[in-house]
Amino acid sequence: MALKIAIFSRYPSDSRCPKGGVESVTVVLVKALAQLDDLDVHIITLEQKRTKISVEQDGDVTVHKLPGSRWPQILDIFVGPGKKQLVSYIKDLKPDILHTHETYGLGLGTFSIPHVFTVHGFDHANIIADSAKFGWLRSKLWKRMERRGLAAQKHIISITPYVRKMIEPLTGANIYDIDNPVDERFFNIKHQPEPGRILCVGWISERKNTLGAVEAFAAVTGRYAQAQLVIAGEPKEAEYYNRVKRCIDNNRLGNRVELLGHINHTQLEQELARTSVFFLPSRQENSPMAIAEAMATGIPIIASNRCGMPYMISEGKTGFLIDPESTDQITQRLIQLVGSQQLCQQIGLAGRHMALERFHPNAVALRTKAVYEKICTSH
Incomplete structure (x- = not known):
């Protein structure tokens, strides 16, 4: 008899076009689980704009869409x-x-039902890294709620x-260590890098340190x-986006x-196929899908030495770790990779493996x- 799995997460209306890391992880995971024997996979979402429940099929996955709440x-x-x-719906x-x-x-x-919770991030840390309005207060509240919620868990997956x-x-x-999955199509990209083409993927924001990326690139x-x-x-915020554009203009980088x-995803695959170096100088990340997807393609990585990124990259073997606040250090690593296609190929191949x-x-x-x-057997 098949094990009936209910997965609560974000899920796009078109599973070919997920937006953001959690949606991407969910789509890839549920489709891979649905291919295994003896699993009946259901996905449940809460959507604020929805007014009634709908149940749909996405291949072998049953998707349950529930109206979301207007509460904070x-x-x-x-x-x-x-x-x-x-x-109520899950019961x-x-x-x-x-x-x-x-x-x-x-x-x-x-x-009451056996439950495992995958921790994808920490809102209290993201709020601070984003320099959000009233960030200190919101971060403090979220930290308290996260502590309360984590203390009550019986089973957690750590990514x-x-x-x-x-x-x-x-x-x-009980904590189980399982990496986020990457869509198989990223492993199948025909990588034909254009020398010197550097790709950054993510919100244009303080947390992603887009301005720092442009400043280092200028050198x-x-x-x-x-x-x-x-x-x-x-762009996450217009003011930050304008700062990025001013930096581009001031350094005469409009054509660069x-x-x-x-x-x-289709456009991302096309961009990765052309990319020589993948670059993510974020101030706060847990296990960014963008890095994993670039590694699957065979692209060398330059990423921050903070949070979860050092656990994804083997320094000097699959990429380079940098201090996101050090323009000189970032520039040095960019020059090192842009100046050597052989090194890019060597590091990219190791990352793909x-x-x-x-x-x-x-x-x-x-x-x-x-x-x-294991959880069902022990429950």
């Missing part, structure tokens, strides 16, 4: 109508196990040793005429920096299924 999420995840509706669905990927999982630690390190003092839960352009910086992502805005072992969806699905079976 920080309250709704513990005591609001969103949580109450979610709990009626009668899954053998519930797997949550969204913040609402913080409020489901005492759920990186950084997450494990952060949560171990806060919970007595590279005088040395390499072929150097090109491509930024794929939407491309601002693509948001791109879909690592990605096959850690991020391939079939491997991640098998590890996840084993966790489900």
